[in-house]
Amino acid sequence: VEENRSAECLLFQKKKLLEELGENRLPYLTPSDADFHQLWKTKYSKLIFRKSDTVPEELHQMVQESFLTLREHDCFFQDLVRIKGKDFLTPVSRILIGNPGCTYKYLNTRLFTVPWPTEGYDIKYCSPRIHDACKALMRLNDYLHIEAVRALQGQNFFETKIKDTTLIDREQSFATSLTEQGSVSRGQSSVCVAEDDRSLKNRTSYNLTLLNYMDPLQMLYLKQEPYFGMGNVAVSWHHDENLVERSTVAVYSYSCEDSAIQESNEQELKGRDPAVWHVGLKVAWDIETPGLAVPLHQGDIYLMLDDLNMTHQHCVLAGLSPRFSSTHRVADSSRGTLEYIIGRCELALQNLQTDSDSMALSLKSLEATVVKQVEEIHNEVEFEWLRQFWFQGKRYLKCTDWWLKPMAKLEEFWRKLEVMTSLLLSEVRKEQQIEEQRNETISCFLLLLKERQKLRKEWTARCQSDAAESLPEDQKPECHPFWTDDDESNMPLPYDLEEVIAYLQNLVQ
Numbered sequence: 001v002e003e004n005r006s007a008e009c010l011l012f013q014k015k016k017l018l019e020e021l022g023e024n025r026l027p028y029l030t031p032s033d034a035d036f037h038q039l040w041k042t043k044y045s046k047l048i049f050r051k052s053d054t055v056p057e058e059l060h061q062m063v064q065e066s067f068l069t070l071r072e073h074d075c076f077f078q079d080l081v082r083i084k085g086k087d088f089l090t091p092v093s094r095i096l097i098g099n100p101g102c103t104y105k106y107l108n109t110r111l112f113t114v115p116w117p118t119e120g121y122d123i124k125y126c127s128p129r130i131h132d133a134c135k136a137l138m139r140l141n142d143y144l145h146i147e148a149v150r151a152l153q154g155q156n157f158f159e160t161k162i163k164d165t166t167l168i169d170r171e172q173s174f175a176t177s178l179t180e181q182g183s184v185s186r187g188q189s190s191v192c193v194a195e196d197d198r199s200l201k202n203r204t205s206y207n208l209t210l211l212n213y214m215d216p217l218q219m220l221y222l223k224q225e226p227y228f229g230m231g232n233v234a235v236s237w238h239h240d241e242n243l244v245e246r247s248t249v250a251v252y253s254y255s256c257e258d259s260a261i262q263e264s265n266e267q268e269l270k271g272r273d274p275a276v277w278h279v280g281l282k283v284a285w286d287i288e289t290p291g292l293a294v295p296l297h298q299g300d301i302y303l304m305l306d307d308l309n310m311t312h313q314h315c316v317l318a319g320l321s322p323r324f325s326s327t328h329r330v331a332d333s334s335r336g337t338l339e340y341i342i343g344r345c346e347l348a349l350q351n352l353q354t355d356s357d358s359m360a361l362s363l364k365s366l367e368a369t370v371v372k373q374v375e376e377i378h379n380e381v382e383f384e385w386l387r388q389f390w391f392q393g394k395r396y397l398k399c400t401d402w403w404l405k406p407m408a409k410l411e412e413f414w415r416k417l418e419v420m421t422s423l424l425l426s427e428v429r430k431e432q433q434i435e436e437q438r439n440e441t442i443s444c445f446l447l448l449l450k451e452r453q454k455l456r457k458e459w460t461a462r463c464q465s466d467a468a469e470s471l472p473e474d475q476k477p478e479c480h481p482f483w484t485d486d487d488e489s490n491m492p493l494p495y496d497l498e499e500v501i502a503y504l505q506n507l508v509q
């Protein structure tokens with residue numbers, strides 16, 4: 001509810017601002033404006049730009065070839081995202097490449113990495129060229145990691161922080177050990193440097209890259225940038241989601257400029273050149289500071305350091321040529337890895353036991369907290385993993401079959417969780433439990449079943465949206481798992497939980 005309210009509030013603010021603007025637009029600067037560099041230095045200092053000639057030629061070649069390979073193999077897909085309850089197809093097509101088992105969630109869509117060739121993993125690719133492409137992007141990832149560390153060390157704010165923490169730690173150590181003062185403070189500052197090294201590393205150790213591709217000439221319609229009049233937009237204003245706090249985002253940009261498309265000569269025209277791709281930046285919640293539009297040519301790199309992604313929003317302004325980008329990120333993987341979700345399922349299944357004689361299944365505990373945790377995990381694996389994955393159709397098979405086995409394993413777990421829910425239901429149907437304890441168990445169980453029912457409806461609708469129906473056959477979302485009462489799926493509970501919910505509701509009243 002909170003989330004919805006703040007989304008509504010944002011929408012209202014945005015609408016109000018656009019109404020106030022009318023035909024007017026807010027100012028923004030490009031390199032042809034005299035104040036451009038001054039504005040960059042003062043208001044956008046955590047945006048770092050590296051011209052293509054600072055990058056080794058060999059790396060350019062590898063990376064650009066890998067983009068073309070992935071396009072040749074049709075590995076880029078438009079995402080069917082959900083924003084404020086509506087379904088949209090993104091104008092740009094994407095593919096996620098990264099550490100095996102990693103995922104990245106944005107706009108209610110969980111993308112699954114095509115694994116890059118990582119030591120200790122046996123990964124099969126559909127073609128040796130796709131293997132090479134993933135390897136090249138891993139090389140780019142290593143390069144950008146080093147660039148980001150350099151850039152952060154070059155900025156003084158990291159060192160300032162070292163001083164700050166050292167000071168705090170000194171005060172604390174002063175209080176605790178007056179006797180060893182000298183040695184402690186020396187020890188503390190080296191601890192601090194080590195800690196800072198770690199946080200520097202944590203915020204630049206990219207675990208994946210989200211690749212974007214768009215050919216503007218293939219697009220029937222592109223949105224116009226609404227606040228500044230920056231023209232055609234490929235990616236609208238946003239903050240990147242699901243990242244480790246204050247982590248750097250690094251972007252390699254490859255627009256396939258050919259000599260046929262001339263940059264508009266001289267800048268008689270005001271504003272940015274519509275033939276050239278740009279990254280746009282604005283300060284969030286601020287209409288005083290002019291926006292910034294930075295041109296991006298073949299092989300240019302930019303970095304968004306530290307909290308820039310929080311304090312500012314960015315967008316991508318389309319040029320005329322097809323363009324790829326590789327956006328390297330430190331995804332917050334606390335709930336986003338295969339390892340994590342397997343661990344969760346195993347934890348839930350600890351509440352299931354098999355009688356060694358009869359082989360009958362039963363639940364170990366009916367305690368409210370245990371029941372709650374199990375049913376929560378049930379929802380998590382169903383909606384955050386299985387449905388997310390199958391919603392994206394068979395796209396992942398274009399590059400590798402890596403996710404099929406883990407998905408089968410998760411489905412196996414989920415089936416057992418369905419059995420556990422049905423066992424729980426039979427338990428609460430029995431009358432012999434003490435009423436009070438039973439009611440507590442049913443109440444939290446009921447809440448999670450309602451959530452399950454709501455989300456199943458939402459996913460069924462998502463799979464049937466107009467945007468979903470418009471996709472080619474091999475990209476059509478699959479509503480999976482799905483079953484009906486009369487099919488032979490052997491499911492212990494119906495897909496539609498309405499009657500079960502009504503029954504439980506009756507019990508608690």
Ligand SMILES: O=C(O)CCC(=O)C(=O)O
Pocket residue numbers: 210212235240251253279314315316325326327
């Ligand atoms: O392509 C770019 O330059 C950035 C794209 C972007 O902002 C994103 O994918 O989140």
Ligand SMILES: [Fe+2]
Pocket residue numbers: 238239240314
């Ligand atoms: Fe972004």
